[in-house]
Amino acid sequence: MQVGASDAESVGTVLASRLDEAVRTWTGHLANAQAQVKEATDQLLEGFARILQELDAIVDTDRQQESQGPDAVALDQRAKVLEHCEQQLNGLVANFEGFMRSRDEVLQSVRTLVGESAHLRSMGEDVAKLARQTNLLSINAAIEAARAGSSGRGFAVVAAEVRRLSAESGDTGKRIGEQVNDLDVRMNEALTRAASRTETDAAVIQASEQTIHQVVRQVDAAVSSLNTRAAELGARGEAVRTQVQQLMLAFQFQDRVNQILDQLSGSIASAASRLQTSLATGVAPSSAEWTALLSTGYSTEEQRAVGVPRAAAAAAVGSATHFF
């Protein structure tokens, strides 16, 4: 509205009205801004509090496991499980080795028998030798019986029978020798095959042991890697938790800002009221009164530092605990 000199309404009244409108508008905006900051801050804090809870659940669980001894108990448990697995697998190999030892014992018995076969062969030869001598003896007896004539006829029958028996004994000795030789050949063949098999089995067992050892080491490495990763995640979780806590502390700004804006809002209203009085009376407030009015309600060092040189303002801020 245009104000002219001829207007019935005084300039002072109009200015007072404009001032009142301005104060209501400014304080309305300030209140709006405060409400928005408060709402946003509360929401952010609520969100950070939930994040912090989640982090607590993650980090504290991890730490709990650590407190039970990641290096002592957990690692020891892992080592025990792996050791148990290795023992069980090696147990299978040990069983196989047991079978091999039993087979070696049987083979050793066979080797002993092969050694004994020479003795048996010698015995067979002795039988054959005895048969030959008995045969010579029977021939001599037959010659002597012939010389004795009719009186030696009975003796000739005996000599013939001895000769027949010696021939049979000779055959038996020969067969014993052949059987022993045949047995010897078969046993040696068996020993040769077994020796070849023993080498193969030993190689298989050695390979199995190496494979078991290798698998256990691989599992150990994989578990170790997982543990390292878990520890890294725990450490990162702890770092994030610390950062979140620091961020939450920073939200104290809202309290300070709110106090500054509250004071500003009150100060605007007081200043406007005082100016309206001045308009009505035509007397302006003194510099000291005006400064005192504007600073009424200051509660923070930042407020007091407005208009004060920066270095002096910084020196005035402190947050020590005063005990009484």
Added chain:
Amino acid sequence: MAKTVLIVDDSSSLRTVVRIALERAGYEVVEASDGSDALSKLEAAAKVHLIVSDVNMPKMDGISFLKQVKLSARHKFTPVIMLTTENQNAKIEQGRAAGAKAWIVKPFNPPQLLDAVSKLILA
């Protein structure tokens, strides 16, 4: 059994920051938004071991609340820490005279507050 701390502050964000710091240290927390609300909470609570109060609050400011606490037969020995943006000696002296046990200027850090809380609760 966890000790109970009453937090009195008109700023909900400040109450949240203090509450989280105290709860993480193992304390139970009761919140009030001003001195008047705090007096009601004190009467309702079974036992409050310590009070952390702001100074500048609507309805009833921190110093007035502190004086009311000291007049209460039930709570006059409950230690009170003033946690405020005020760091003028005159205000601090008002707090001391009214019976506060400690004065911490905002912004605070949790170790600073927890140190004061543990010292006064044990005292």
